[in-house]
Amino acid sequence: MKRDGNNKSLWQEVPDYISKKNQHPDVIYDVVIVGGGMTGVVTALLLQKAGKKCLLAEAHSLGFGTTGGTTAHLNTLLDTPYTTITSNFGSEASQTVARAASEAIDLIEKHVNLYNIQCHFTRTEAYLFSQEKKESEELENIYQASLQAGLSLKYVRNIPITSHFEKALQIEGQGMFHPTKYLLALAKEFERLGGNIQTNCKVENVKEIEDGILVETSTAVFKANKIIYATHIPPGINLLHLRCAPWRSYAIAVKLSHGVYPKGLTYDMKDPYHYYRTQYVDGKPYLIIGGNDHKTGEDVNTELVFRHLQAFAKSIFDIQEVTHQWSSQYFESSDGLPYIGHLPGHSDSYYVATGFGGNGMIYSHVAAMEITNMILSNKSLYTELFSPSRVKPIAGFKNFIAHNADVVKNFINKLIPADTLEELVELAPGEGKIVDFEGSKIALSKDTDGRLHAVSSVCTHMKGTVAWNSTEKSWDCSCHGARYDAEGKVLTGPANQNLETVVLSDLIAES
Numbered sequence: 001m002k003r004d005g006n007n008k009s010l011w012q013e014v015p016d017y018i019s020k021k022n023q024h025p026d027v028i029y030d031v032v033i034v035g036g037g038m039t040g041v042v043t044a045l046l047l048q049k050a051g052k053k054c055l056l057a058e059a060h061s062l063g064f065g066t067t068g069g070t071t072a073h074l075n076t077l078l079d080t081p082y083t084t085i086t087s088n089f090g091s092e093a094s095q096t097v098a099r100a101a102s103e104a105i106d107l108i109e110k111h112v113n114l115y116n117i118q119c120h121f122t123r124t125e126a127y128l129f130s131q132e133k134k135e136s137e138e139l140e141n142i143y144q145a146s147l148q149a150g151l152s153l154k155y156v157r158n159i160p161i162t163s164h165f166e167k168a169l170q171i172e173g174q175g176m177f178h179p180t181k182y183l184l185a186l187a188k189e190f191e192r193l194g195g196n197i198q199t200n201c202k203v204e205n206v207k208e209i210e211d212g213i214l215v216e217t218s219t220a221v222f223k224a225n226k227i228i229y230a231t232h233i234p235p236g237i238n239l240l241h242l243r244c245a246p247w248r249s250y251a252i253a254v255k256l257s258h259g260v261y262p263k264g265l266t267y268d269m270k271d272p273y274h275y276y277r278t279q280y281v282d283g284k285p286y287l288i289i290g291g292n293d294h295k296t297g298e299d300v301n302t303e304l305v306f307r308h309l310q311a312f313a314k315s316i317f318d319i320q321e322v323t324h325q326w327s328s329q330y331f332e333s334s335d336g337l338p339y340i341g342h343l344p345g346h347s348d349s350y351y352v353a354t355g356f357g358g359n360g361m362i363y364s365h366v367a368a369m370e371i372t373n374m375i376l377s378n379k380s381l382y383t384e385l386f387s388p389s390r391v392k393p394i395a396g397f398k399n400f401i402a403h404n405a406d407v408v409k410n411f412i413n414k415l416i417p418a419d420t421l422e423e424l425v426e427l428a429p430g431e432g433k434i435v436d437f438e439g440s441k442i443a444l445s446k447d448t449d450g451r452l453h454a455v456s457s458v459c460t461h462m463k464g465t466v467a468w469n470s471t472e473k474s475w476d477c478s479c480h481g482a483r484y485d486a487e488g489k490v491l492t493g494p495a496n497q498n499l500e501t502v503v504l505s506d507l508i509a510e511s
């Protein structure tokens with residue numbers, strides 16, 4: 001299975017999903033779902049099951065986005081602690097969030113049993129442990145707030161890993177699974193129920209017409225009554241981009257020398273925190289260790305981040321071999337809760353689900369239940385707590401869009417000699433750098449065969465500057481999380497357009 005990064009995650013040893021369906025552009029769909037990650041596939045299945053005629057359009061292959069780069073902890077103890085949820089939204093809201101998270105795990109379990117999915121779904125406990133006085137005080141606050149939110153948890157004297165700790169909480173009713181095996185099984189079920197999946201089908205433009213919505217894609221034009229952006233972050237320019245910050249998290253999968261793998265989900269309280277769990281794949285155990293998160297596009301050596309994570313893991317575990325390492329992107333909302341519901345600035349026919357932070361396995365299912373219920377009965381299951389309309393419009397936003405939607409064209413019709421650029425910066429294979437050339441910034445990278453790729457460094461979303469991610473071999477924009485491959489093609493939204501290509505004269509001469 002393909003993914004939006006160069007490194008291989010533990011979940012990619014599954015085949016690309018081959019859809020059975022032809023396009024049928026003449027059909028009017030009740031709902032078009034954009035994006036074939038966990039959010040899109042689960043939502044499509046629930047709607048199709050409820051009798052709606054659905055089309056799921058995925059720009060690449062199913063699981064290509066963050067779903068293929070997750071670590072798949074299923075936890076009701078979320079990244080935003082219940083202390084923060086209670087102080088931002090009140091104690092009733094905390095209870096609603098805890099209920100929603102718990103219903104999400106129940107739904108996963110129901111799917112696993114109903115469709116007999118071999119994805120190693122396991123109910124388990126989670127452990128959160130403190131290592132110093134300040135963390136222990138915070139742990140006590142989290143304990144109280146989580147208890148009030150309705151979680152079943154207690155202090156314990158043992159944790160599954162051998163780290164030193166002061167205090168530790170054990171939380172009941174958590175889970176874990178193999179995310180892409182689960183995803184593909186649900187996609188199959190969706191098609192069995194009559195749903196239509198189109199892969200390699202990028203939604204490029206959506207417009208409202210008199211009697212519905214026209215969805216223009218890279219392969220065909222479809223007509224629908226409703227549209228759901230399950231694209232992790234909605235494309236184009238939207239208020240939600242100002243409320244969701246892109247972050248990158250790192251994970252490794254390792255084999256241990258002694259063969260005793262920790263049970264349960266475990267978390268320390270560092271900032272950023274580390275997360276641990278064991279996963280069986282084809283009968284073999286792997287310990288997954290994650291952490292070292294930073295804002296996307298920050299000036300960090302991403303290779304070095306992996307080395308730090310490995311060194312940290314080796315300080316705790318007797319590691320025989322690091323079998324996988326990968327990083328991926330998530331979007332953090334400004335107030336700690338996701339945005340699920342109607343897309344701001346559009347009619348009620350548009351829906352969105354974003355801002356999941358590091359809990360998108362849970363929130364994808366919450367979004368699927370919430371949006372399905374909204375479409376079927378016009379009602380919220382969760383007292384509109386997750387409604388994106390809690391984001392208030394900002395004065396001057398329309399002018400801001402007009403200004404930023406105008407993509408900069410710097411290099412059109414200019415031929416730039418490759419050797420001139422090479423003289424400006426010496427790149428080793430796999431490296432990338434921004435080069436100043438005659439007043440313009442060029443994003444230059446060299447692939448493993450020594451070929452130079454040159455694109456504009458100006459992100460086509462809102463004119464941010466991209467930065468090279470040396471391990472995933474992508475150009476990442478720190479502003480709103482748009483990501484591009486070395487040739488400038490969009491890997492991850494919200495950008496709709498590729499980076500402008502800089503034509504290198506030497507390459508033209510070669511071809």
Ligand SMILES: Cc1cc2nc3c(=O)[nH]c(=O)nc-3n(C[C@H](O)[C@H](O)[C@H](O)COP(=O)(O)OP(=O)(O)OC[C@H]3O[C@@H](n4cnc5c(N)ncnc54)[C@H](O)[C@@H]3O)c2cc1C
Pocket residue numbers: 034035036037038039040057058059060061062063064065066067068069070071072073074075201202203204230231232235248249250251290327328329330356357358359360361362363364493
């Ligand atoms: C390293 C890491 C570890 C994580 N671990 C956990 C965890 O343990 N537990 C947990 O709950 N969460 C975790 N998360 C978060 C979780 O993985 C994500 O929130 C979740 O996968 C998001 O799913 P999604 O379907 O919304 O988005 P994605 O999986 O990103 O899917 C979006 C899809 O939309 C497609 N798309 C985009 N634009 C278009 C377009 N114009 N037309 C058609 N298709 C389009 C993309 O190609 C992509 O396939 C983790 C995140 C990271 C980065």
